[in-house]
Amino acid sequence: MTQTMRSRHHDIADDIKRQITTGRIKPGERPPSEVGLAGQYRVSTPTLRNALAVLQGEGLIEKIHGKGNFVRHRLRKIMYVGGWGTLDPWTAAEAALHVTDRATAIEAHGHLAALLRVPNGSPLTEFLSISYQGESPHSLARIYVPRDLDPTEAEAAGASPSYVRTEESFAVLSPLSAEVRETVSARRPTPDEASTLRINPTTAVLAITRVAADAAGRVVEAALLVFPGDRVDAVFTTHHVTDARQTQG
Template sequence: MRSRHHDIADDLKRQITTGRIKPGDRLPSEVGLASQYKVSTATLRSALAVLQGEGLVEKIHGKGNFVRHRLRKIMYVGGWGTLDPWTAAEAAQHVTDRATEIEAHGHLAALMRVPNGSPLTEFLSISYQGESPHSLARIYVPRDQESSDGLGTGPSYVRTEESFAVLSPLAVEVRETISARPPTPDEASTLRINPTTAVLAITRVAADTAGRVVEAALLVFPGDRVDAVFTTHHVTGERQAQG
């Protein structure tokens, strides 16, 4: 037997797809909708969870449930650590950053190849399409490399669209590990996605000619909002002989 919350989700979806409820519109309160459909708030929230899982509705803490603007996919260019400028510009992206001074411990110290307690600067970067968060990154830089990376030194600043998660100019070797997984509670909250939505997680470590890590980045993209492209250049026999 079909659940009542699926019927409610279908009715709201129909209103959204036909334009009766438009992108950016705030839905009535959960209590109001529950009263309208003559169900409990728990049932109503289950219906909204269906729409949130399909990317049609997002819940903004303290404000309510809103119909999502359709988010365009962007392209992450592997090996360069940047967003493709064409897709980034077309999607009207903007990026906010917050810098925090921290110390490396445990997994982070191992990732940066530094002793526990080493000083780092963490940059929390969130990209937006309009008002909707699109992707996030935590970028770690050794404190003595911060100014040379061009990432800025203030506690808060904004970078342009295609420079989101850009690599340090000192990097000569880049290692990227990619996995698909459920988001952490913090990631789901920041990106305003359903906890069951898969994310594309990229761990990127960049080193200089001496093997020193100049930057480590933990990048998270909702799986339905990004394509990751990696290009491999093979060395021909002729070029090997010339080397």
């Protein structure tokens, strides 16, 4: 019985996929409701939802909270350039990405305080950045900066901000940054990440934690970046320093 139910929802997923790939259901269009599809295929709603979950996992369908399921526009891959915290401008432009930002005043606690090497309760500014391709979310970042280094705070005080935000960067770039440390892992998204990116909770994401420090060792930025695995390639370049004595020898 279990095997029959499993094969049935895969058959339904294959049929809907065929309608999408042949153009019968076009990108941006909404398929019939879950109840309507369940009736059409003569299956229970849970079986139908399992079929849609297969399509969500393959990136063909996205579920928008409060609106329903939609056929996803094909999302292009971009390149993340490690060490600089930037999206490669060529691939980012190719994908026609735009970034929305929301700044919030918060306090550092727990893991965040440890990343920034500040006491619990220290004032920070959190930038929530979400990149979009068209109307579909592509990737997200949470960027944390000590309040006294927040560029908007500096401008309000009449000072010249040292840090500059750019749409391609997903970063607060500063000429004072002397060291950038990045930790990369592949994992499943948190429920909040899956909801924000409109992806299946079982889809693998590339998670990058980037910590930037100045020449004195002060952490000037901590960033938590999340990219669905099928939408990004990460490139890291290592520069080897040759000992002068070896060169002379």
